Amino acid sequence: MVSAKDILSDSLRSSVLIIKHKDKLSPDYVPENLPHREEKIKELGFVFRDLLAGDAKDSERVVIVGRTGTGKTATVRLFGKNFEDIAEREYGVKVKYVHVNCYRHRTLYLISQEIANALKLPIPSRGLSAQEVFKMIHEYLDRRNIHLIVALDEFGHFLNTANTEEIYFLVRLYDEISAIIKRISYIFIVNESHSIYKLDRSIRDHIARRLIEFPPYRSMELYDILKYRVDEAFNDNAVDDEVLQFISNTYGYDKGGNGNARIAIETLSLAGEIAEKEGSPVVLLDHAKKANSTINPEIQEIVDSLSYLDLHQLILLKALIRVLNKSKADEVTMGTLEEEYISLAREFNEEPRRHTQVYEYLRKLKVIGIINTRQSGKGMRGRTTLVSLSLPLDKRLDDYIMQQIVVRLKSKA
DNA sequence: TTGCCACACGCCTCTACGGA
């Protein structure tokens, strides 16, 4: 009888590796070149060119608008890195670029801390207000004659959670801080321009002076992006051209897709993994089709956002799925969900959060788009909130939430 | 009148640092 160890050993020995740099297919990877976003990088350079003059006294602001997967983050990161480098090397001007994700740092205080951390500026994590931290950052930049470009990614999340005073302070910093040289410039990254235009006019006019739109990718553009990533990440001739045609036609905006490059790259990566698992030296059309049927873009977006949730938000979401499954209904009342959440939290040996906090979690999950809520009306005693999932429940989504809960519990332990 | 819950508000605890 063949042992399990022998089976594993054989499979490792016979396995074919066609992806040589898996990290280059990761959503966080920023390549040296971004096909079809060269013009956007030029536009950004045009906005910030005055900083290179050396005696620049004004700060700049620009809004980047585009759907998920249109290359906003990668483009801005690449621009920031190159701009820093060119400013120092070719113009002798010190420019520092800092990227802040407002999904993770959604308060003015956390944003100020993140900028200070990126500058390696020692700031006590407690005891100072965000406004004081910003003043310290400015003094630090003044002392070292540095211009700072802050990219505020997922800026819509900050706008949704911060109060008007905080937004006003961040955006109109130089109304609050007196400075001869305005050293802090902003790149605001949002998914839709609506989040900017619904703001108070005094804030909106200050932000939206310049706007750069990132349209969804067309099929031909996705093809070039995939081709570039194949050259970087795969062995030579390891991906059939039909695969690139198929994926780019599936997701290309002009072919009825969502124009999302991130999901196109993920499909390519998964197709590569399937080919490796099947022992094929080349990624074929059949592998791409299998990968495509596994990846549902809507669920993928939700899965991306799950990684930002904290443990109790995940438990609450799991409780919602469980109670929806039990009741076979489309929505549940706040009270029923809260009971299920308390019971599930205790199963995980976690002290359940109280009502106010649970209500706050629901509000956040709704903002993210994972759940829907509506007020009960006639036909129901009292007033309550009815909660439902914003997507049809998928087994993989349920499994993924469970995985995330286990990871958080392990990291706590 | 009662049951149910949203929401506001104030208080408490935690945290990490600086200073005595």
Added chain:
DNA sequence: TCCGTAGAGGCGTGTGGCAA
């Protein structure tokens, strides 16, 4: 070593809206 500081997060409670 202890205490003060101040923001963030969590919690309890009171009030009020709504429907049965």
